[in-house]
Amino acid sequence: MSRPVQYNNHVKFEGIPEGYMGDGFMATRFEKIVSLARKNSIWPRPFATSCCGIEFMATAASHYDIARFGAERMSFSPRQCDLIMVMGTIAKKMGPVLRQVYLQMAEPRWVMAVGACASSGGIFDTYSVLQCIDLVIPVDVYVPGCPPRPEAILDGFLKIQDLVNAEGLRRRNSEQYKELLETYGIQ
Numbered sequence: 604m605s606r607p608v609q610y611n612n613h614v615k616f617e618g619i620p621e622g623y624m625g626d627g628f629m630a631t632r633f634e635k636i637v638s639l640a641r642k643n644s645i646w647p648r649p650f651a652t653s654c655c656g657i658e659f660m661a662t663a664a665s666h667y668d669i670a671r672f673g674a675e676r677m678s679f680s681p682r683q684c685d686l687i688m689v690m691g692t693i694a695k696k697m698g699p700v701l702r703q704v705y706l707q708m709a710e711p712r713w714v715m716a717v718g719a720c721a722s723s724g725g726i727f728d729t730y731s732v733l734q735c736i737d738l739v740i741p742v743d744v745y746v747p748g749c750p751p752r753p754e755a756i757l758d759g760f761l762k763i764q765d766l767v768n769a770e771g772l773r774r775r776n777s778e779q780y781k782e783l784l785e786t787y788g789i790q
């Protein structure tokens with residue numbers, strides 16, 4: 604299996620997909636090519652409601668520069684994104700709104716809960732705050748911290764990339780995925 608080539612601590616070059624190579628040709632599986640392209644061209648949809656959103660702004664700015672991972676194209680339309688990053692306290696009143704945005708995203712789609720509030724309600728163990736966004740939508744990656752530093756958000760993003768790369772074309776049509784969505788009442 605081809606692996607990313609590590610040239611130094613800061614720059615990572617993606618390896619070519621596993622396949623057969625010879626002079627002037629390379630053959631691989633279509634699924635591998637699609638995964639490689641998807642992984643490196645994720646369009647995030649920031650769903651920021653409070654302080655964790657500020658950390659995300661730092662993550663997208665020049666120092667941490669999420670563009671290095673092919674994700675600089677933020678989408679504020681659920682129709683044109685494939686990763687929703689939920690950052691901040693989600694009040695129970697906001698739950699249906701978050702779910703609506705998720706439902707408007709086309710497959711394939713991924714979800715990242717950024718920070719303690721999105722992942723567990725955080726310090727707000729109160730009647731009005733959703734105690735984790737996975738009560739309304741399925742979550743792929745949880746990032747701990749209050750707030751998580753940009754490095755932690757990037758680490759979560761890399762884990763999303765690993766998922767995108769690994770799942771290929773099949774997961775979205777699998778019985779397990781359909782069953783997962785059914786538990787949320789999503790067809």
Ligand code: SF4
Binds near residue numbers: 655656692719
């Ligand atoms: S996890 Fe902490 S920093 Fe993030 S939104 Fe909640 S209170 Fe704010």
